[in-house]
Amino acid sequence: MIDLHLIGIGTGNPDHLTRAAETAMNAADLILLPRKRDAALDLIDLRRTLCAAVLRGGTRVVEFDLPERAEDAPYLAAVGDWHDAIAEGWAAQIAAHLPDGGRLALLVWGDPSLYDSSLRIADRLRHDGLAIRVHVVPGITSLQALTAAHTIPLNTLAAPVLVTTGRRLRTDGWPTAADTLAVMLDGGCAFATLDPRGVTIWWGAYLGMPHQALVAGPLAEVSADIVAQRASLRAAHGWIMDTYLLRRAEATA
Known part of the structure; x- marks a missing residue:
C-alpha cells in the first residue's frame, strides 16, 4: 500500500x-x-x-x-x-x-x-x-496570495466570484453571470481581448517570492503595462506564474 x-x-x-x-x-x-x-x-x-x-x-x-x-x-x-x-x-x-x-x-x-x-x-x-x-x-492558493498582496477581498458584498482560465476567457469572452472573475493559467494575456470599459484588474506574478510583481488599476490604463512587464519578466526568469482578478465597475460595492 x-x-x-x-x-x-x-x-x-x-x-x-x-x-x-x-x-x-x-x-x-x-x-x-x-x-x-x-x-x-x-x-x-x-x-x-x-x-x-x-x-x-x-x-x-x-x-x-x-x-x-x-x-x-x-x-x-x-x-x-x-x-x-x-x-x-x-x-x-x-x-x-x-x-x-x-x-x-x-x-x-x-x-x-x-x-x-x-x-x-x-x-x-x-x-x-x-x-x-x-x-x-491544503496550501495557500495563488488567489489568496494575490488578494493578500493587493489587500483586497476576493468578492464584493454578498456577491459570487467565477474562477476561470485564460483559455476560456479568450474563447468565450466575459461570462454573462459574473461581475468578478479570477483568471488562472493565462499564458496569452486574455484580458487584453476584453472591452476594458469599467473594468479594474489586479494582477500579480511570482506571488510571495522576492521578485513578486504587482499591477492594479483600470484595465484600459494598465493592460499594455501588464503585457510588457509579463514579457520582460518571462524573458528574465525563463518562466512565469501569474494570475489576476477582474471586476466590473457595477460590482465594486
Whole structure:
C-alpha cells in the first residue's frame, strides 16, 4: 500500500508552508521532485530549498524528469496523454524506490484543489491497480496570495466570484453571470481581448517570492503595462506564474 500525500506548498515562499505540510514532509519515506526543461530550473530549485529548510532527516528526496505536454495536438487530448505519461512516471518511481509500499509525498504549487491535476493523476494510478491511499494537505492558493498582496477581498458584498482560465476567457469572452472573475493559467494575456470599459484588474506574478510583481488599476490604463512587464519578466526568469482578478465597475460595492 502506498500512502500518497499531495502537499500544497503555496507559491514558493517557505513561509507559506503550514505546520501540517512540514509534518507530512518529514513523515514521508520519499518525496518526488519533478524536473522540467532548463527554462524552469527555478521551479525545482524552490522545491529543493523547501526540502532543505524543512526536512530533519530520514526522508529520501528523488528527482525525476517530468514529461512535457505536446503542443501540436488538440488541447484536451494533449492534456490527457500528458497526464497518462506523468502517471506512468510516478508508477516507475514508486516501483524503483518504494517497491514494498510506504509514504510518498509530492509538493504541489498552491493547493491540489485549484487548477492542479495531481488528484486526477493519482486516480489514474488507482485505476491501473496500484494500491494507493491519497491524502491532501491544503496550501495557500495563488488567489489568496494575490488578494493578500493587493489587500483586497476576493468578492464584493454578498456577491459570487467565477474562477476561470485564460483559455476560456479568450474563447468565450466575459461570462454573462459574473461581475468578478479570477483568471488562472493565462499564458496569452486574455484580458487584453476584453472591452476594458469599467473594468479594474489586479494582477500579480511570482506571488510571495522576492521578485513578486504587482499591477492594479483600470484595465484600459494598465493592460499594455501588464503585457510588457509579463514579457520582460518571462524573458528574465525563463518562466512565469501569474494570475489576476477582474471586476466590473457595477460590482465594486
